[in-house]
Amino acid sequence: MDPTIIGTLLVTMMLVLLLSGIPIAIALAATGVTGIIAMRPWGAVEYLLANFPYSYTATFSFIVLPLFLFMGYMAFSANLSRYAFEAGQRWLGHIPGGLAIATVFACAAFSAVCGSSVATASTMARVALPEMRLRGYKYSLAGGCIAAGGTLGVLIPPSGVLVIYSFITEVSLVKLFIAAVLPGIMTAVIYMICIYVMVKIKPDLAGMERGIIRATWNERFVSLGRAWEVMLLFSVVMGSIYLGVATATEAAAIGALLALIMVLRRPNAWENLKAGLWETGAGTSSIFFLIVGAGLFSLALNMSQLPTLVADSIVHFDLPPIAIFALIIVIYLVLGALVDGISMILITMPIVFPIILQLGYDPVWFGIIVVKAVELGCITPPVGLNVFVVKSSVPDAPLGEIFKGCIPFVLMEFLIIGLLVAFPQIALVLVGD
């Protein structure tokens, strides 16, 4: 049988399996194994499959993932988000929508030490939402800004999603982290401006904001001092990577050790450590299960030459690259609403990445765009993981209100993606060569 027909059948098989509710890793691996068996003699299949689980995971640079996961859980357990929120409150709390703006600030700060959007949204929901409700904020603004602010966790380095993108595409993780800094800050600032404008237009969104007194300069600087642990962790991890003092893996190990020390200085240290280690272990296993599955799928697809064929055909359509790129983004936005970000990247990259390279787009810049699509998926139904996280942290909050509150931030995300497409330098200016 023609390998490209096999490739097309494999993609169909993978989609059918995905819809059957089987674990995504199994859907990818089963498709990959079937393809390899169909296209190679048994002797080769035997060696490939026997060696694959080792050769695809036993790589030193992959250690970065469990270490960043662990650092994130420890930062979560150490309650670092509370100090970041307090600092945001002191500096920004007095302006219209100040608490929501402070929440986004705290989300950005916490994201800088935690690469997970779920952890960021979950911790901020517990810290900031009760405070905002007390001040009369509507659930839509309070819940929406936390769900949207939480998405900064997947963009601002150290981002777990960028680590996965780097694994699967072999794009430099350091470059990806550096490229994400400016878009991350830009996203946070645009969210803050959006909240300010919304509250200016519709003041009742933020209640009456009674009892908020402008903090003195002394109080502001003291609050920054209290958030020293967040600043220390971020400086050590990103500073050492940016200055070239340490590799991403080494920086992750040092960051994890610092975060662990922070947890050990607090009450319930042993309980928090155990929970963090279990979550890290389970998270690492499930993500690598997906990576191995995606690797087998990618291997089979490459044997079928389908990705090259698709990339060649698309280029020969003579469509402007921006039209093809727009089509890819639309696919990502649809997928992002159906599957989680990590799975989305692992499922699509074997086909999409060769096309992007063929079209001449920068793979580092494209990584940032993909992460923006993942962010959108976190706050749009039906998956909208962050919205459900906020809801589970505060069960009284109506789900519909939180989704409604996300709409302005979804629109802002489209604006940011547009800006990144129009001005790729926003992402690439710090990367250099």
Added chain:
Amino acid sequence: MVPFAHSSPFRVSVMMIKVIDVFERFLLRLGIASGFLTLFTMLVVVIDVAGRTFLNMPLIGGNELAVLLMVALIYLGMAAAQQRRHNFAIDLVTRLLPTGALRVVNIVTSLISTTLLGLLTWLTAELSWSMMLSGESSYGIIAFPVWPSRILITIGLGCLTLQFLFDLLRHLGLVPENAADNEKVSI
């Protein structure tokens, strides 16, 4: 524990159900224990960096040891992650299915999963065995043994195969719902 409600022409003995229960609890503890390897991995990397930076003395074999620990962390935790439903899946279609159809789909998908992982376990076991006999090791400053990683992978995949097999037996109505489901994740 959810009562054993399904009636089936085939029966798994009470003893076998107990064995499965004990084994699943073991798999969960193995997963929790594997999480602790994160600490050792972190320490190996930190000691290596500190030694290299401050004493000009890297930890010889440190990278290889860290990789071995990571392989154990990944594969020994897979069964527990599956047992606790940590693996991502899309339930967009299946949640719309009636109970009977859903059961059929679950049986088919568990069968596919068990077969696939059984195949991978078998193939990795064969290779691990031959690598162990030949004493496979890495080429570096020191010859660090690689075959233990391969053995750990085989054990991890074997445990995951068994977990999927238990899930299959459960969907077939031969084994009651998971007793470990109600167990708090603790040590």
